[in-house]
Amino acid sequence: MSTTTLDTSAQPIDRFVSAFQVNHGQALNGTNASVAKRREAAIQRFQELGVPTRKQEAWKYTDIASVLDRPYTLPLGPNEADVSARDLDPYLIDDLDAHVLVLVNGRPDHSLSQLDALPEEVTVTSLKDAGTHPAFKAHYGEYADAEDEVLTALNTAFVQDGAFIHVPEGTELEQPILLLHVNAAQDDLLMQPRHLFVVEADAKARVIGRQLSLTDARTFTNTVTEMFVGERGYLDHYVIQEEDDNASQVLSRFGYHEGDSVLSTDTFTFSGEVVRNNMTLTPDGPNCETNLYGLVIGHGSMHVDNNTLVDHVHADCVSNELYKHVLNDQSTVVFNGKVFVHRDSQRIDAYQSNDSLVLNNDAQIYTKPELEIYADDVVCSHGATAGQLDEEGLFYLRSRGLSQERARILMMKAFAQDVIDVIEVEPLKALIEDRVQDRLRTFAS
Amino acid sequence: MALLEVENLHVSVEDEDIEILKGVDLTINEGEVHAIMGPNGSGKSTLAAVLAGREEYVVTDGSIRYKGEDLLELEAEERAEEGVFLAFQYPVELPGVSMTNFLREAVNSVREARGEEELGAADFLKLVRERAKLVDLDPDLVKRSVNQGFSGGEKKRNEIFQLAMLEPTLAVLDETDSGLDIDALRTVSDGVNKLRSAERAFLLITHYQRLLDYIEPDHVHVMVNGRIAESGDKDLAIRLEEEGYERFQREPAAA
Numbered sequence: 001m002s003t004t005t006l007d008t009s010a011q012p013i014d015r016f017v018s019a020f021q022v023n024h025g026q027a028l029n030g031t032n033a034s035v036a037k038r039r040e041a042a043i044q045r046f047q048e049l050g051v052p053t054r055k056q057e058a059w060k061y062t063d064i065a066s067v068l069d070r071p072y073t074l075p076l077g078p079n080e081a082d083v084s085a086r087d088l089d090p091y092l093i094d095d096l097d098a099h100v101l102v103l104v105n106g107r108p109d110h111s112l113s114q115l116d117a118l119p120e121e122v123t124v125t126s127l128k129d130a131g132t133h134p135a136f137k138a139h140y141g142e143y144a145d146a147e148d149e150v151l152t153a154l155n156t157a158f159v160q161d162g163a164f165i166h167v168p169e170g171t172e173l174e175q176p177i178l179l180l181h182v183n184a185a186q187d188d189l190l191m192q193p194r195h196l197f198v199v200e201a202d203a204k205a206r207v208i209g210r211q212l213s214l215t216d217a218r219t220f221t222n223t224v225t226e227m228f229v230g231e232r233g234y235l236d237h238y239v240i241q242e243e244d245d246n247a248s249q250v251l252s253r254f255g256y257h258e259g260d261s262v263l264s265t266d267t268f269t270f271s272g273e274v275v276r277n278n279m280t281l282t283p284d285g286p287n288c289e290t291n292l293y294g295l296v297i298g299h300g301s302m303h304v305d306n307n308t309l310v311d312h313v314h315a316d317c318v319s320n321e322l323y324k325h326v327l328n329d330q331s332t333v334v335f336n337g338k339v340f341v342h343r344d345s346q347r348i349d350a351y352q353s354n355d356s357l358v359l360n361n362d363a364q365i366y367t368k369p370e371l372e373i374y375a376d377d378v379v380c381s382h383g384a385t386a387g388q389l390d391e392e393g394l395f396y397l398r399s400r401g402l403s404q405e406r407a408r409i410l411m412m413k414a415f416a417q418d419v420i421d422v423i424e425v426e427p428l429k430a431l432i433e434d435r436v437q438d439r440l441r442t443f444a445s
Numbered sequence: 446m447a448l449l450e451v452e453n454l455h456v457s458v459e460d461e462d463i464e465i466l467k468g469v470d471l472t473i474n475e476g477e478v479h480a481i482m483g484p485n486g487s488g489k490s491t492l493a494a495v496l497a498g499r500e501e502y503v504v505t506d507g508s509i510r511y512k513g514e515d516l517l518e519l520e521a522e523e524r525a526e527e528g529v530f531l532a533f534q535y536p537v538e539l540p541g542v543s544m545t546n547f548l549r550e551a552v553n554s555v556r557e558a559r560g561e562e563e564l565g566a567a568d569f570l571k572l573v574r575e576r577a578k579l580v581d582l583d584p585d586l587v588k589r590s591v592n593q594g595f596s597g598g599e600k601k602r603n604e605i606f607q608l609a610m611l612e613p614t615l616a617v618l619d620e621t622d623s624g625l626d627i628d629a630l631r632t633v634s635d636g637v638n639k640l641r642s643a644e645r646a647f648l649l650i651t652h653y654q655r656l657l658d659y660i661e662p663d664h665v666h667v668m669v670n671g672r673i674a675e676s677g678d679k680d681l682a683i684r685l686e687e688e689g690y691e692r693f694q695r696e697p698a699a700a
Binding site: 396398404411418 | 497498499500520521522524525526530531533536537539540541542546547548550551552554555558590591607611
């Protein structure tokens with residue numbers, strides 16, 4: 001694989017800038033024109049903004065600088081990772097009839113994908129091959145904030161490939177699209193995939209992103225995903241994070257949706273070293289419904305930081321946010337949920353809640369709900385709780401014959417249940433149920 | 446051999462130097478219905494909690510033998526498997542814990558301990574419908590989370606319904622009558638009466654004689670200040686209703 005090794009004798013910022021300069025005009029410009037034209041400005045912004053430190057409010061509890069300051073290599077050519085269909089078998093979701101796009105180390109691999117059943121008018125392809133698609137040209141880079149978000153700027157400068165999905169006006173895609181994100185890195189790779197989902201007016205799609213690792217390499221993935229939903233459209237985006245415990249990532253999602261549309265995100269985090277999920281959702285039209293759900297099952301020394309913003313720039317919308325965390329061992333969860341209601345955005349209903357079950361003294365939760373409201377006719381609520389398993393409830397179950405272990409599992413599962421219940425794809429729900437049960441079983445014994 | 450033999454039971458609250466039970470003696474035979482009455486704070490509910498295996502109480506002296514074995518050696522779930530059942534004074538709401546899943550697991554763990562076969566889904570549902578009828582409980586409530594959104598009366602009926610599902614040998618009812626209106630009290634009592642059998646004993650804990658109009662006890666005990674102050678038949682309950690507990694509180698209880 002063609003790679004560039006970062007020069008660790010230089011400051012992290014300079015390392016990336018010099019790697020950019022070395023590769024600019026060659027490897028980096030082979031992608032497509034829409035992508036290429038944004039690179040220069042992005043690397044410049046990256047240089048100006050600098051690597052976030054813990055002095056910045058948004059990164060107070062997540063030391064991303066030390067994750068970035070590792071001797072990574074940047075992959076700048078096609079994959080040479082040796083992944084076979086058989087390697088992926090265990091990760092295809094049982095009973096799920098889906099259109100599957102496999103991405104190995106951030107790049108689509110069409111030979112491993114299954115897209116034959118895709119309706120002709122729907123596009124699921126690599127970002128690299130999407131350059132001439134009118135929707136790609138119209139939407140790429142329009143929602144991701146490469147101006148103020150330093151990791152989004154870094155991604156925009158270095159992006160090589162990713163997934164592009166286009167569902168044209170009026171098309172309701174019946175089967176979900178499964179994006180299998182396979183981390184098969186042998187080296188300590190720094191990958192920067194970039195995805196764009198465009199769901200046009202009156203169209204409907206469900207996209208499931210499942211992240212997994214086939215190796216235990218100490219990788220870092222800096223992903224940017226842009227989502228657009230047109231009027232009366234519907235997009236449900238599920239993300240299942242179960243990379244190796246050595247793998248770190250920043251996943252920045254930017255969703256923009258027009259009037260009368262629904263944009264939902266469900267994020268399930270089971271493993272990873274440092275996982276930062278940035279989410280900015282902007283409902284820009286009347287009667288939008290915006291949903292954000294998340295579940296973190298923390299074990300070992302996992303560090304998960306969910307940083308969300310619902311930006312109510314338009315009146316007459318509803319947003320719902322619910323995050324649940326079950327924390328064991330020395331795991332840490334950070335939740336920062338911001339709801340911003342602009343001055344003219346009247347009649348907004350915005351609900352936010354996050355609850356944490358902290359199973360021992362070494363686990364930590366930092367939670368910060370933030371409501372910034374400038375309109376006067378709105379209904380907004382937020383709530384945050386942190387606690388332990390209810391002893392009274394455990395005793396009730398045991399007094400009816402359930403073992404201590406079973407009682408604990410039932411109670412932990414019950415805590416997570418309402419986030420699982422929002423999953424509308426039954427085989428996916430079954431998978432999440434299993435994954436949650438498996439993990440909780442290890443917590444209870 | 447008696448089903449339950451409580452001898453000189455002394456109980457304190459964990460971490461505190463407060464003795465709540467100060468030498469309780471109580472013998473219950475198979476099939477008998479006993480009622481314990483007494484003023485607030487006399488230790489009635491503590492006795493129920495200790496029988497069910499609550500860990501925040503410490504037995505400092507005395508013994509409890511159940512079917513000839515040391516009950517205090519058993520964990521709460523083991524007691525349930527051995528046929529001890531506590532109907533809670535305040536049944537716990539468990540949002541997200543499905544009543545059906547929980548109850549099926551409970552029934553099957555108790556059945557397994559008795560050497561019986563696991564109930565399949567169909568047989569289980571049949572049993573649910575049959576036993577729910579005993580206490581006039583809407584079987585659809587079983588589709589909800591445990592006790593969540595149940596009225597006070599439904600929670601108490603749900604306790605007796607679970608009793609009926611688990612078929613215990615010793616059922617302890619901790620103030621099951623409190624918070625029930627007359628109609629609900631009659632329904633719950635009818636349910637209990639239908640569950641009386643030669644093998645199943647009941648220990649009813651109550652403040653009021655009213656319950657005993659519906660469920661006729663074989664023995665009535667008065668608990669005052671951590672001890673059984675007097676025992677008798679159902680007439681004792683009627684006398685208590687007329688005279689109150691004052692008589693016992695003024696005189697020190699007999700040792």
